[in-house]
Amino acid sequence: MSVHLLTPIDKEEGLDKAKRKAETFLAKLDPSPMIHVWLDESDDLWMKKFGINGYPAQFVFNRSNRVEKKFAPEDEDSKAVEALVRKLVVGA
Numbered sequence: 001m002s003v004h005l006l007t008p009i010d011k012e013e014g015l016d017k018a019k020r021k022a023e024t025f026l027a028k029l030d031p032s033p034m035i036h037v038w039l040d041e042s043d044d045l046w047m048k049k050f051g052i053n054g055y056p057a058q059f060v061f062n063r064s065n066r067v068e069k070k071f072a073p074e075d076e077d078s079k080a081v082e083a084l085v086r087k088l089v090v091g092a
Contacts, residue, residue: 001034001036001037002022002026002034002035002036002037003037003038003039004018004022004036004037004038005039005043005055006018006038006039006040019038022036051070052070052072053072053073054072054073056073057070057071057072057073058070058071058081060084060088062088063088068084068088069084
């Protein structure tokens, strides 16, 4: 699942263009089908709610539907995300 945070630039360029750009970006990361959610709220609201200072951020959930780990923008380590997901899914 992905959550796209609408920015002022998205609104200026138009939501159709923002949607195409987001879907192109996500397809490069993971070509498998996934749910895309659009969040149109103020930066203050989602930063406080998600406990992050910017984007992109990644959240890995466990089988109990709880956040196992949050990866903030400064934690750009895709291998760490993959290793954690693998551990949670297959117990490796």
